[in-house]
Amino acid sequence: MRRNTRLPSLALLCSLVLPVPALSQIKTEPFADQRIESVHVAIVNPGTDAALHSRIEDLVRRTVAAYPSSSYSEERLTAALARLSRVPEIKSVQHQLRPGATGGVVLELEVSLAQGGSDAGAPAPVRFPNLYQSNGTLLRAKVETLAMYYGNHNAWFGRSDLMLNGNPFAVGQAAGKGYSQWLEGFVHGGLYGITPLTDTLYLYGGLSAIASGSVGQELFTDKTRSHVAFEDAFVGLVGGSTSAQGDRLVYNLSAGRQRFSIGEGMILVNTAMNGLNRAALQSNPRWAADQVALARLAYNDWKLEAFHVDPDELPEVDSKTRIQGINLETTALQDFSLGLTALRVPKSQAAYYTTTSQLQREGLRALDLRLRWQPQSADGSGPFVAAEAARQSHSRFDMRAQGYYGELGYVFAKAAWSPVFSYRYARFTGDKPETSRFERWDPLLSGGNGETWVQGINHFKIFQDSNLIAHRFQARLRPRQNIELVPQYWVFRADSLTNLGGNPALSLLPSRQLGSELNLTFKYFMSRNIMFQGHVAATYAGSAVEQALGQHSSPWISTMIFVRVGY
Known part of the structure; x- marks a missing residue:
């Protein structure tokens, strides 16, 4: 059965009133949830x-x-x-x-x-952030603060009136033509502890809060805002045993407000939202979900997890989504790591839009397979390969959406600046109106940073990981051990001309050419506790965007720098 390709007014109205918020994330904790290399x-x-x-x-x-x-x-x-x-x-x-x-x-x-x-x-000396340590009991503090400057020239390609039409984040005056800038930051503080209940069983937990604020001309608003709220609030039990042969079994049960991610975040990492009244849109300090119930069992280098996630969404765009699933990971094979995740969405008020109807996210299912090959060498040089493929289906209607990527790279550890070059191809399917099946990929809680699944520092704000084909050329350069430069070049294409559910100005695309972006990120690790990071990015609109906006657009240029101090 072919769908009617004319767009009904109700579907158009819904896509305007309830667009997916276009946000970018920056991971200001440089190592949290990062992949361990060695x-x-x-x-x-x-x-x-x-x-x-x-x-x-x-x-x-x-x-x-x-x-x-x-x-x-x-x-x-x-x-x-x-x-x-x-x-x-x-x-x-x-x-x-x-x-x-x-x-x-x-x-x-x-x-x-x-x-x-x-x-x-004899007890080891207690050093801050540890506050108390004795016989397996540990109480430590967590303190981090960040200050960020962010600037844009020609934000939204100068057409915020179209790009933000109906977006609930747009309150007051949004950034647009010309140069705009703002300051934002946050302070995060908390207490975390663990204590033995028996020789093999431990009780642990954490409690923290974040105060955040923004002032100036932000992407969505010019209103000054501040917000204070709890971040982490969880308890857990961890125990295990070691056999006479040295095999290690560990079990871990936890529940409460905490962060949770799978792999490098193609499906699940960004379990909290920032912006609007919470401020700190770009520094993105909140990661803890409203509720994560997690059971983890590890045997040597095998890990099995069962999870239930209730993300901490903003009240203005709360979809009431819940995600449940299992995750299996191993590095048992020489130089290979493997991951397999199966999940479902038992509850959600979020909707998908077609040219004729509105479909509910509730009932979504996904199966995800991950692989990485990175052989160890004496000097650290050598190739690496990474790939991930996922398929989404639905329990209530015919759906077949796909998301996948492949990455090839090489590490030149002994060359000047120890360069690492890589190319990544990623595709997230769009819906095809000529079929009765729904094919648009649902990004769920994808995100991370500009080196994982925030694809394009500026481009991601208008076109997230759905109905998208992205080519990424990337290098990593180390002029010094504590300085890293990451230049990227992106080319973006749409998978389908039908883009309902994305940015309202781009609901129906006149072509597949979305644009390109050239950016440079720099990181300076001044010490273990102090980090500077910044970027400059230039994004060029493709013919699809220019025709949708009805004008030739100058590039969207953004600049950012922050300093983070954390213990």
Whole structure:
């Protein structure tokens, strides 16, 4: 059955009144949820017992349970270090983080052994942000603050009247032609702790709040705003055992307000919303969902998770969406990491739009497969391959949407500036009105940053990860160990000329040429606690955008810089 290609007024009205908010995310915690590239364990005060050193290193690796391609979590690492503090042979374990060559994080663990009777059992000194530590009990503070400057020239290609028509984020005067700028920032503070209930079972939890504010001419508004609200508020139980053969089993149950992600965020990472009255639109400080119930079981380098996610959406655009599923990950194969996720949406008020009808998100199903191959070499040089493919279907109507990507890259570790070059092709299907099946990809909680699934610093604000084909050419350059430059060149095309549910000005496209973008991100890690990051981006409208806006558009140029201090 072919659909009527004429657009009914009701569907058009809905697409105008309830457009998908066009937002960009910046991950201001540089390592949170990042892919772990490698883990290094070093004993800083070795003795003569090589067998003991080997056993302790293996125990540390298995207790931390952080493997290449797993995601980094400060909370999980802190819980593991608290458990290690009860091992008689270990005096203390300190950790350091540094950026990895391919955009992930390198975890370095420094183990200090208890030296016989001189300091065996002696507590390690308590250093901020740790507030108390004794016999497996740890209480630590979290304090981070960020200040950001953001500027735009020719935002929305000078046509905010069309691009933001009906957008609930547009309150007051929006940015547009000419230059506009604003300041924003936040302060995040909280307490996190873990304590043993038995020799193998621990209770942990966290509580924090965020105060945020914005002033100046933002993308959507010129109104000054501030907001204070809870961020993390969760409790959990973690336990496990190690067999005589050294196999490590860990189980973890948690519930409450907390962040949760899968893989590198193509489907699920951005579990909270910012902007409007919450301010801090671009610094994006909130990540904790309203509710995450999570059961995790890990056996050596296999991990199985069952999850229920209720994202923290803004009241003005709250779709009441709930997501449930299971996630399996492993690095059991040499140089390979694999992931498989199956999820469903049992509840949602969000809708999809076709040329003839409105379809409900509730009942959506998705199956996602991930793969990464990155062989380890002596000097760190070599190729890497990453791919992900997902298919969406629906329990109530005929739906077949696809999202997938493939990436090829090479690390030149010994060359000047240690360059890493990569190319990524990504496609998220659009709906085809000539078929009775619905094919438009639902991005769900996709996002992250400009190196994961925010595709184009400016372009992402008008065309998110649906009905999109994106070519990304990227380099990573390190003039110094603590400085990273990431230039990108993007080419964007639409998968279908029908774009209902996206930006209202681009509901029906006159061509598939969406545009291109050239941007440069720089990062300076001044110390473990202080980071600077900035970007400059120039986005050029394609013929589809120019014809929809009825004009030839000058490029949209944006600039940003922030400083983050965190403990």
